[in-house]
Amino acid sequence: MAEKITIYDISNKLNISAATVSRALNNNPKISLKTKELVLKTAAEMNYKQNRLAQALKSGKTNNVGVIVPYINRSFFSSVIRGIEEELSPHGYHVIICQTHEDVHNEIEQINTLLNTQIDGIFMSVAKTTQDTKHIEKVVKENTPLIFFDRKKNIDGISSVVIDDFKGGYLATEHLIKQGCKKIAHFSGDLNLEIYRNRHEGYLAAMKDYDVTAIPKFSMQVNSKIESGSTAINDLWNLSEQPDAIFSASDYAALGAIQELKRKGIKVPEEVGVVGFSNEPFTKYMELPITSVDQTPVEMGRNAAKVFLEQIEGSKTLSIEKKVVLTPKLNIRESSNRELIKKLLVSKE
Amino acid sequence: MAEKITIYDISNKLNISAATVSRALNNNPKISLKTKELVLKTAAEMNYKQNRLAQALKSGKTNNVGVIVPYINRSFFSSVIRGIEEELSPHGYHVIICQTHEDVHNEIEQINTLLNTQIDGIFMSVAKTTQDTKHIEKVVKENTPLIFFDRKKNIDGISSVVIDDFKGGYLATEHLIKQGCKKIAHFSGDLNLEIYRNRHEGYLAAMKDYDVTAIPKFSMQVNSKIESGSTAINDLWNLSEQPDAIFSASDYAALGAIQELKRKGIKVPEEVGVVGFSNEPFTKYMELPITSVDQTPVEMGRNAAKVFLEQIEGSKTLSIEKKVVLTPKLNIRESSNRELIKKLLVSKE
DNA sequence: TTGTAGGCGTTATCAG
DNA sequence: CTGATAACGCCTACAA
Numbered sequence: 001m002a003e004k005i006t007i008y009d010i011s012n013k014l015n016i017s018a019a020t021v022s023r024a025l026n027n028n029p030k031i032s033l034k035t036k037e038l039v040l041k042t043a044a045e046m047n048y049k050q051n052r053l054a055q056a057l058k059s060g061k062t063n064n065v066g067v068i069v070p071y072i073n074r075s076f077f078s079s080v081i082r083g084i085e086e087e088l089s090p091h092g093y094h095v096i097i098c099q100t101h102e103d104v105h106n107e108i109e110q111i112n113t114l115l116n117t118q119i120d121g122i123f124m125s126v127a128k129t130t131q132d133t134k135h136i137e138k139v140v141k142e143n144t145p146l147i148f149f150d151r152k153k154n155i156d157g158i159s160s161v162v163i164d165d166f167k168g169g170y171l172a173t174e175h176l177i178k179q180g181c182k183k184i185a186h187f188s189g190d191l192n193l194e195i196y197r198n199r200h201e202g203y204l205a206a207m208k209d210y211d212v213t214a215i216p217k218f219s220m221q222v223n224s225k226i227e228s229g230s231t232a233i234n235d236l237w238n239l240s241e242q243p244d245a246i247f248s249a250s251d252y253a254a255l256g257a258i259q260e261l262k263r264k265g266i267k268v269p270e271e272v273g274v275v276g277f278s279n280e281p282f283t284k285y286m287e288l289p290i291t292s293v294d295q296t297p298v299e300m301g302r303n304a305a306k307v308f309l310e311q312i313e314g315s316k317t318l319s320i321e322k323k324v325v326l327t328p329k330l331n332i333r334e335s336s337n338r339e340l341i342k343k344l345l346v347s348k349e
Numbered sequence: 350m351a352e353k354i355t356i357y358d359i360s361n362k363l364n365i366s367a368a369t370v371s372r373a374l375n376n377n378p379k380i381s382l383k384t385k386e387l388v389l390k391t392a393a394e395m396n397y398k399q400n401r402l403a404q405a406l407k408s409g410k411t412n413n414v415g416v417i418v419p420y421i422n423r424s425f426f427s428s429v430i431r432g433i434e435e436e437l438s439p440h441g442y443h444v445i446i447c448q449t450h451e452d453v454h455n456e457i458e459q460i461n462t463l464l465n466t467q468i469d470g471i472f473m474s475v476a477k478t479t480q481d482t483k484h485i486e487k488v489v490k491e492n493t494p495l496i497f498f499d500r501k502k503n504i505d506g507i508s509s510v511v512i513d514d515f516k517g518g519y520l521a522t523e524h525l526i527k528q529g530c531k532k533i534a535h536f537s538g539d540l541n542l543e544i545y546r547n548r549h550e551g552y553l554a555a556m557k558d559y560d561v562t563a564i565p566k567f568s569m570q571v572n573s574k575i576e577s578g579s580t581a582i583n584d585l586w587n588l589s590e591q592p593d594a595i596f597s598a599s600d601y602a603a604l605g606a607i608q609e610l611k612r613k614g615i616k617v618p619e620e621v622g623v624v625g626f627s628n629e630p631f632t633k634y635m636e637l638p639i640t641s642v643d644q645t646p647v648e649m650g651r652n653a654a655k656v657f658l659e660q661i662e663g664s665k666t667l668s669i670e671k672k673v674v675l676t677p678k679l680n681i682r683e684s685s686n687r688e689l690i691k692k693l694l695v696s697k698e
Numbered sequence: 699t700t701g702t703a704g705g706c707g708t709t710a711t712c713a714g
Numbered sequence: 715c716t717g718a719t720a721a722c723g724c725c726t727a728c729a730a
């Protein structure tokens with residue numbers, strides 16, 4: 001049962017032409033109100049459903065967009081996708097997701113199959129291993145709108161939505177300085193990635209602006225892993241002098257640092273303040289909640305979607321490259337909040 | 350530039366028919382190796398891309414599936430989606446995501462637009478507010494494969510993949526009993542939902558099997574929120590007697606419980622053991638890591654995908670309803686592990 | 699206002 | 715083995 005019914009089925013039943021049915025269904029002005037209502041009524045009765053596929057083939061527009069991310073179940077990425085979906089869904093778009101597993105080869109593959117499916121646009125955060133960008137440039141050449149979010153490459157004509165990582169690094173460091181920290185260490189990620197370079201530079205700039213000496217040995221490259229954070233602390237504590245604060249470009253490394261400091265009997269934040277980056281869900285649930293820079297992922301997704309919509313509304317030929325930079329938000333929690341701790345201690349006495 | 354090129358462009362250039370080109374491209378046996386290779390070569394040169402849309406219109410198969418979840422950025426759901434994507438992607442399917450925001454109206458809307466787009470199948474976890482299931486039955490009537498995961502409704506002919514919530518509840522409770530707990534409380538979720546009823550029954554069954562008295566007042570309905578967990582603890586501590594363990598059907602409520610117990614100066618797990626449910630990422634990062642029942646979401650997604658594949662391979666008419674029940678996994682951590690704590694204490698002395 | 703006809707890109711059928 | 719043709723379901727000039 002439930003044969004697919006088409007506009008022809010309706011037109012036969014009503015003894016009118018399929019064209020008329022089509023017009024009635026599409027609010028075409030060139031049609032009498034009477035026939036229109038009749039068509040609409042019988043369409044509903046016959047349980048007619050528009051075949052968006054045929055429509056898409058005709059119009060060259062599928063109303064589908066693709067989103068390419070490393071892993072869909074990372075909190076950050078799934079939140080961006082949520083933002084994209086929520087912004088685009090009211091406009092009739094569907095979101096197709098693809099994972100690269102941080103592998104360029106998958107990235108290339110995904111882009112190709114997405115183009116085959118005739119999506120109307122692509123949103124992507126490039127894989128860590130992506131160096132060559134021919135596959136990405138190809139998308140632009142085919143006139144398919146492409147929008148980078150978070151992890152981007154600098155390619156002419158491609159819009160992007162990112163957060164101001166420099167500012168994020170600056171805010172985090174400034175906050176630690178204002179808490180009275182004088183010797184602030186920085187755990188950076190892979191400095192080949194722009195985002196980590198920017199966070200690092202934000203850190204250095206804040207140190208400079210507030211006349212705090214940035215000790216070179218205190219800038220360490222640390223993976224985004226709990227163990228790496230612990231190891232880094234041990235490395236630091238093998239030096240001749242130790243920091244009184246850590247600004248980590250990763251929440252996981254920040255967590256590892258806190259765990260290791262605790263093992264060493266060092267008090268956080270009294271002796272060492274810690275700030276992380278990304279505002280991973282776990283940071284706020286900890287017994288000692290971790291201060292972290294929020295990348296506002298849902299907002300990022302929404303903005304990327306808006307850029308896309310503007311891009312397809314605008315004239316096709318004139319595709320303006322738009323660079324949106326969102327301001328990160330510092331969520332101050334106990335791991336860095338000396339004032340709060342002091343108050344708590346006083347109130348307990 | 351980059352005009353869309355079709356098989357006709359290739360056929361013109363080669364002075365052969367489009368049909369032959371099509372055959373060459375599709376590994377059709379009825380074609381000479383020579384022409385086939387020629388076509389393949391020039392197709393590559395001309396940068397030809399198959400239009401999957403036209404193919405889909407012709408074949409009635411889009412190679413797209415839809416996944417409907419309450420929120421895509423919940424750890425559990427995004428992990429299920431990951432599993433679905435990873436299992437289906439090698440088979441050439443794309444995954445379209447939809448969110449219901451726990452609202453039936455959105456659910457109905459999403460199902461309709463998905464059907465319009467001619468997807469090949471739907472995966473879904475129903476919204477909490479869903480009572481009436483006409484919109485879901487409609488999908489089956491249209492012969493579109495539908496597979497429930499986690500939150501299902503009992504509808505004839507619909508396959509589902511869930512975890513054995515009863516067993517999850519049983520395992521958690523059994524574990525607490527084996528840790529020496531005698532008065533175990535249970536925080537259940539909304540008992541209108543099957544999953545929570547099953548967890549509750551698992552709890553009761555374990556208590557019975559081990560001859561531990563289940564005190565009715567210790568079975569409480571608690572929301573999946575941190576504050577609700579805290580409140581529940583306060584309620585319990587206003588009773589004439591208190592539990593020595595909590596099995597919470599929610600990790601968030603478990604966390605709230607632990608926080609409140611700590612505020613009261615009650616030691617976890619020495620005085621009160623706590624077990625949660627879902628294995629949310631944060632549970633293992635806590636200073637006191639929380640024991641929790643893992644729902645193996647990625648596996649759930651993979652299995653749902655497999656059921657789908659079987660269903661479309663099999664004859665269309667004979668759609669067998671398949672019920673897959675996965676075994677949950679108890680991750681024992683410090684919040685319930687008295688043995689571990691004892692050892693740690695001894696080693697410290 | 700309505701009908702006719704052609705085409706979107708592909709594939710399947712039927713001749714040749 | 716290859717070519718012509720129709721068809722998938724819809725939309726849109728153009729004609730009536």
